[in-house]
Structure formats: C-alpha cells, structure tokens
Amino acid sequence: MPTSKQNAVFLAVSSDSVKIKGSRVKYHGVSGHSTPDFGKEDKNMKNENRNEEAVSPVIATILMVAITVVLAGVLYVWASSLAEGNTGDSAVFYDFTADGAIEGQPSTATDDSLVRMTMNQGQAINWAAVSVSVSINDGAPITCDKDSGDRECVYVDFGSDTSDQEWGVGEGITISEQNTQLCDGSEPCKVDITITDTQAGKTIDTSSAISS
Numbered sequence: 001m002p003t004s005k006q007n008a009v010f011l012a013v014s015s016d017s018v019k020i021k022g023s024r025v026k027y028h029g030v031s032g033h034s035t036p037d038f039g040k041e042d043k044n045m046k047n048e049n050r051n052e053e054a055v056s057p058v059i060a061t062i063l064m065v066a067i068t069v070v071l072a073g074v075l076y077v078w079a080s081s082l083a084e085g086n087t088g089d090s091a092v093f094y095d096f097t098a099d100g101a102i103e104g105q106p107s108t109a110t111d112d113s114l115v116r117m118t119m120n121q122g123q124a125i126n127w128a129a130v131s132v133s134v135s136i137n138d139g140a141p142i143t144c145d146k147d148s149g150d151r152e153c154v155y156v157d158f159g160s161d162t163s164d165q166e167w168g169v170g171e172g173i174t175i176s177e178q179n180t181q182l183c184d185g186s187e188p189c190k191v192d193i194t195i196t197d198t199q200a201g202k203t204i205d206t207s208s209a210i211s212s
Contacts, residue, residue, distance in 0.1 A: 092122060092123045093121060093122065094119070094121060094122035094123075094204045094205050095119075095120040095121040095122065095205075096117050096118060096119055096120060096195065096205045096207055097117070097118045097120055097207075098115055098116070098117055098191075098193055098207035098208065098209035099115065099116045099117075099118070099209060100114065100115045100116075100189075100191060100209030100210045100211040100212060101210075101212065102114075102115070102116065102211070105185075105211065106177070106182075106183040106184065106185040106189065106211055106212075107184075107185045108181070108184055108185060109177075109181075110177050110178075110179050110180055110181050111176060111177050111178065111179070112176060112177050112182075112183065112185070113174050113175070113176045114134070114136075114153070114175050114176060114177065114182065114183060114189070114191050114211045115134075115174075115175050115191045115193060115209045115211055116158075116172055116173070116174050116175070117132075117155075117172050117173050117175065117193060117195070117205075117207065118170070118171070118172035119167060119168065119169050119170070119171060119172060120169065121169060122169060122204070124166040124167065124168040124169070125166060125167050125197055125204075126165055126166050126167075126199070127146060127157070127165055127166065127167060128165070128199075129197050129198050129199035129200075130146070130167060130195065130196075130197070130198070131143065131195070131196040131197075131198050132144045132146075132155050132173065132175065132193065132194070132195055132196075133193075133194045133196075134153055134175060134182075134191055134192065134193055134194075135191070135192040135194075136182045136183060136189055136190070136191060137189055137190050138190065138192070141194065142182075144175060144178075145178065148178075149178070150178075150179075151178060152177070152178055152179075152180040152182060153175060153176065153177060153178050153180075153182065154175075154176055154177075154178040155173040155174065155175045155176070156173065156174050156176070157171060157172070157173050158171065158172055158173070158174060159171025159172060175191075175193065183211055188210045188211065188212040189210070189211045189212075190208065190209075190210055190211075191208065191209050191210070191211050192206070192207075192208050193205075193206070193207045193208070193209070194206050
C-alpha cells in the first residue's frame with residue numbers, strides 16, 4: 001500500500017506536463033490515474049500533412065509556368081535572329097557572266113583586254129564598294145584599279161548608264177592589262193575573276209574565262 005507521502009508525489013507528477021519527443025503532452029487524472037492526451041498530437045500532424053499536400057500542387061504549377069515562360073523567350077530570340085538573317089544582304093543572289101572571247105585580244109601589247117564581266121542578277125552595288133581581282137593561269141591574285149591607276153590590271157564599266165555610281169543588272173566591266181603583259185597571246189590564258197563587296201565584307205562572285 002502506498003503511503004500518503006507517495007500519493008502526494010504521484011499527484012504532483014500527474015498535474016505537470018511531460019515532454020515526449022519534443023512535444024508537450026498533458027496528463028489528465030481519471031480516478032486517481034493520469035493518461036497522456038495523444039489525440040491532439042495526431043490531429044496536429046494530420047493538419048500539417050494536409051497543408052503540405054495542398055502546397056505541393058501550387059509549387060508544381062508555378063514551376064511549369066516559369067519553364068513555359070523561359071522556353072517561350074528562347075524560341076522568340078531564336079526566331080528573331082533567324083528572321084534578321086533571312087532579310088539581310090546575305091539573301092541577295094548574284095549571277096555574272098564571264099566572257100574572254102574578245103576579238104584581237106590578247107596580244108604582245110601591255111594594254112590588252114582580257115575578259116568582260118556582266119551582272120545578270122543581283123542588287124545594285126556602289127562602285128566604291130567593288131573590288132576586282134584576277135589570277136592568270138593559276139598565278140597569284142592581282143587586284144585591279146577602277147578606270148586607271150598603277151596596278152597591273154584595270155577595269156572599266158560599260159552598260160546603259162556608265163555615269164552613275166552603281167553597278168546594276170545588265171551592266172558590266174572590261175578587265176584589261178595596265179602597262180604589264182599578263183597574257184602575251186602565244187596561247188590562251190585562263191583568267192579567274194573574284195568580285196568582292198568590300199562594304200559587306202563578302203565575295204559575291206568567282207568566275208573563270210579563257211582569254212583568247
């Protein structure tokens with residue numbers, strides 16, 4: 001039989017709160033005995049689980065929207081750059097005809113006409129941006145002067161309007177020696193012509209002709 005002193009200690013303990021795994025569990029006296037109240041703890045855990053389950057779909061939706069926005073931005077930038085590339089000068093197609101069959105040329109002179117170049121298709125280009133170079137019989141390239149100069153070759157424009165500042169469709173140039181014998185006429189000469197748009201920084205034509 002417990003003594004009155006032991007009963008006093010038991011009642012003192014039953015009136016206090018006891019922590020179990022970090023939570024405060026209350027004891028209630030029933031007929032002189034104390035029982036822990038676990039019902040409230042379970043209810044709180046269930047509420048927390050429901051809150052977590054409710055938050056998860058919201059986070060997933062936010063992530064999906066963010067990914068969609070990022071992908072849309074990437075596709076827009078890609079499409080914009082593609083459109084700019086297609087509408088730039090790179091979309092212009094040039095076509096030239098090289099004719100080396102010039103009567104009486106070449107000879108032993110130093111001013112023979114070598115080849116004529118005619119623009120059949122393309123966009124008009126300012127003469128200031130035109131660069132013409134030739135290679136005779138696979139030799140080193142030679143850059144030609146426009147109208148006159150001190151280089152080994154020169155080109156002069158011909159066509160409907162030689163007074164304008166542009167080389168347009170239907171117009172052409174005649175490339176000739178300039179105080180230098182590039183092709184002496186003893187045999188046909190192979191002439192490789194390169195036309196460059198210096199303003200755009202690109203080659204717009206490479207052609208070959210036999211000067212005979």
